């Protein structure tokens with residue numbers, strides 16, 4: 001068997017997000033988010049699930065931190081519920097909300113675990129959505145105000161900040177494809193929102209730099225790898241459009257200061273225009289300290305005339321799939337990371353999400369999730385290849401620490417290395433937890 005080894009200084013972690021694990025949706029002054037509204041809209045979330053209780057981590061975070069400590073991670077990515085801090089999005093601050101996150105972050109630090117804080121992981125205050133949400137540029141300024149408060153409030157405690165999680169999901173999945181909150185299906189709206197999200201990211205980074213606070217700041221785009229079905233130019237172009245939606249569209253503005261022309265041209269053909277105001281790109285294009293990459297899957301793609309948004313289609317060539325029916329495509333992880341290095345240089349990268357949905361249950365106190373172990377082995381092997389080929393990887397944080405609320409799929413799709421019984425809220429360490437623990441301890445694993 002092959003030994004896969006990692007640099008001694010790589011950071012090992014795990015990731016979650018507020019609405020997916022906290023629960024306590026109306027506790028201690030929290031305001032409503034768009035996901036409270038969306039999950040309670042009939043037909044939007046499988047089985048009518050919602051985040052009212054979730055993993056109840058709001059009350060159980062000390063137990064969760066004990067599990068993190070035993071796991072041996074040294075960094076933990078979580079998100080702050082914006083409506084816990086500003087119940088109506090701006091204006092009056094909810095001190096109880098701030099206190100909760102101080103208690104939580106203090107407990108992480110006391111256990112030698114570095115907090116990596118995501119400011120926006122999809123739970124927009126409903127009050128802002130009522131005023132147009134991300135389509136309204138006032139929401140951009142509200143995000144900058146919220147970020148500025150968090151930076152100053154947690155100065156010295158939190159030194160790794162992520163502005164926006166997966167702007168592609170917040171814009172296109174949620175406002176064009178429409179399966180996430182707020183659930184619109186309008187390409188112009190989604191494209192406008194994608195620009196406002198990058199602008200919000202840029203304004204938050206500006207606040208962080210102006211504050212002179214210590215620490216690092218970045219954002220966390222998600223990306224999928226598209227492999228051309230053949231070497232025909234039409235298939236290659238179809239692939240590049242599909243990937244351009246995730247990569248160039250969300251990376252070029254930040255790292256090159258402009259949107260990719262081939263994507264602008266394509267959107268223009270679809271009747272979509274971007275209204276960029278003077279100064280917008282300067283905010284977006286300013287230097288960041290790292291980029292978080294969320295990778296799960298890839299597909300083989302070929303040209304199909306007048307099909308969907310990009311005249312392309314995915315071709316199933318028999319890849320194994322997870323219980324979410326996503327292709328298991330570790331080669332795409334290596335290729336995507338290599339593409340980022342080739343196109344954007346040596347920006348430090350944290351893998352801020354990577355993991356798989358497998359719904360193995362508890363049998364006699366054990367969860368035999370060998371398929372998740374295999375997925376992690378395959379993707380960490382690709383990560384090792386990327387590191388060896390010069391990609392500047394700083395850390396790996398698996399998604400997720402806990403089974404949790406998987407958005408439109410509710411509690412039906414499990415990504416955790418720790419099983420959660422959503423009736424009793426009992427946590428059970430899965431086989432993958434023990435495998436990951438050993439891998440972290442050794443700094444290598446046996447393929």
Ligand SMILES: OC[C@H]1NNC[C@@H](O)[C@@H]1O
Pocket residue numbers: 017020166222294353399406415
């Ligand atoms: O679908 C799995 C994960 N993907 N990235 C964003 C997270 O919130 C999801 O749970």
